[in-house]
Amino acid sequence: MAVANYMNKVGQAARASSRDLARADTRLKNAALERIAEAVLECKTAILAANKADMDRERESRLDSALLDRLEITEARFADMIDGVRQVAGLADPIGEIYELIYRPSGIQLGKMRVPLGVVGIIYESRPNVTLDAASLCLKSGNACILRGGKEAIESNQAISSAIKVGLKRSGMSESCVQVIETTDREVVGKMITMPQYVDVIVPRGGRGLIERISGEARVPVIKHLDGNCHVYIDSDCDLEMALSIALNAKTHRYGVCNAMETLLVADSVAKNALPKLAKLYAEAGVELRGCSATRKIISAKEAVEADWSTEYLGPILAIRIVEDVAEAIDHINTYGSGHTESIVTNDYSRARQFLREVDSSSVMVNASTRFADGFEYGLGAEIGISTDKFHARGPVGLEGLTSQKWIVLGDGQIRS
């Protein structure tokens, strides 16, 4: 009951603030972002101390180095956090934009106006920088937000939250525009995803378990991000140097990211030429190869089993399959892929068009590395997440994904006859 009461209070405050935020003009929102950046900078010592407390506690209790890495606010990450807020301030304000304004035969002028969604709930794990990123994006897009970080980052998040409140207050905005949940009670999540009267959308950021649990239980729309099982297809008609460069970059630029390539598809006619060169590059990078039987006739690789085609390795492992042509590549991708990001390397005009049209993924590329699929590269500023859904928002979600629209009608007294 205590959690339910607390969450109801949080929800009511968020809903009330969302009304003010929807009306806030660009100048006010940008000023608030600048005040927040200043306040976070002023609170640097306190934030880093809180982060050290989180790190010390987690290091003792778990010794999970990947988690500790995500949790740590280094000097460089602190500077990036501040930069992130200012970048969001610099983005165009999407709210109030009127577009597609046309005259209809009745004489009315019809258009659309972009509006905030209302209240955004974000549930995330160890990275404390998400607190500031998410707060900035929600504020700029006119949404109130409720942020529920991981218990491992509770001290860091509360310290950042205090600084955000100072910034909001200095700019004359309500402190409940951004509310960071103060308790680590697990019941919070269950309540947060089932109060549609107060929360308009939930963005879960974290492991598959978290996201599947939330999607299954939510009574509120969810912008969710599941696997990133990305593909590069090397077409028969391509620039081989370009193909090698993209295939290497997509796999090895960073391993633990959702837009890294996990399966490489190669057209049969170029396999004999391309694969040995690729195998050498991957060997130098320390990438383990798992190939289909045709691949293993050309290069040395472990045998790929059915499960490999569906696996997001998030590490230095790559599955390789030889396919007949672009149609078979598209079929493989639409069957085994997770709908995240795929790229074709080709010089053939028609096949490029076919790949773009027929691959059913949130990002489809020609002659570019899958690693480009993120909010910064797409110019969205910090991203609130990458949606693998098709409903409402798809792919990297920035400010626009946190908005809705309304129809507007301008008339001179028109009535229906």
Next chain:
Amino acid sequence: MAVANYMNKVGQAARASSRDLARADTRLKNAALERIAEAVLECKTAILAANKADMDRERESRLDSALLDRLEITEARFADMIDGVRQVAGLADPIGEIYELIYRPSGIQLGKMRVPLGVVGIIYESRPNVTLDAASLCLKSGNACILRGGKEAIESNQAISSAIKVGLKRSGMSESCVQVIETTDREVVGKMITMPQYVDVIVPRGGRGLIERISGEARVPVIKHLDGNCHVYIDSDCDLEMALSIALNAKTHRYGVCNAMETLLVADSVAKNALPKLAKLYAEAGVELRGCSATRKIISAKEAVEADWSTEYLGPILAIRIVEDVAEAIDHINTYGSGHTESIVTNDYSRARQFLREVDSSSVMVNASTRFADGFEYGLGAEIGISTDKFHARGPVGLEGLTSQKWIVLGDGQIRS
């Protein structure tokens, strides 16, 4: 179990067809629509006979005249159905449209391509014309659809379904692009809204009970339409003749529709002048008035109670409230309205802007009747529904509301550094 097996088969077939439909070009889809229109026309006798069977059965068992009216396919309605299909064929194909294609600093060219959602499930009640409207809109937007009509229209819907199948077959498309559920078993709905592997979105069309049940139980996104509690606000600075004309039209043009005005708000300073004239017009039209205490000092009206402000009468009743100014009108609307459609009658530039910006409804109008809020008037062709949600689609939902997008990236070998 029988229903579950049947629905799984339907779902699998829909998913398979949706892949072909996503690839279908505009010419093929338009040809299929024309073949469907022809086949429905050829089957006119059978469809009208089936409809007569539905009418006869319902007339005997229920004698609900509103239901019988919705159920009946008159000659005029039959002609409208055919016209509707051809109008959809005439609409621009949204699928494959590439927009916002820009160069990013990295040299990649980034844009968006419009794509179908996949499989659309529509659950509706007595109007059999929805079967053809919905099938046309889904087909044109590249989506497979599963249509579950009311049991009162089962014969009519099956007859229309047979004709659609003939049309699909003649155009060389799979018959499972459009599947009309053949059983009236109520379990169908429960199954249909909980198979996200086969259905991408559910559109319920019907009474509040149906929609609330579906929203509560669905495991699939829902485009839902709840109440239409619409408002007209007559501002202090307005053209009185225009105000009278709009207020009369918005209430009396049709009573049983969601975009009819249910509450009239009048600025205090014009109430003494406007209300007696309005009262006379409404009396001639047979509209019952329910007023706030200030209203009842000027004209004769029943006393409006708190519940009146939230009620969608769908009939010749109107609530009237006198407000101080535009801010109070906006506040009333955002408090009691259902977020459907609201209109201000004003000559004041700033108040028009304020109303457009601050009213949180799917359609917000200046100097026009609320009755314009529909798919035909907005140029969307037949509408699949009017969404009172903010997520994904809002207001009248036509072809575009049945689409998603993907990001596309065109490069010359760019990699991330």
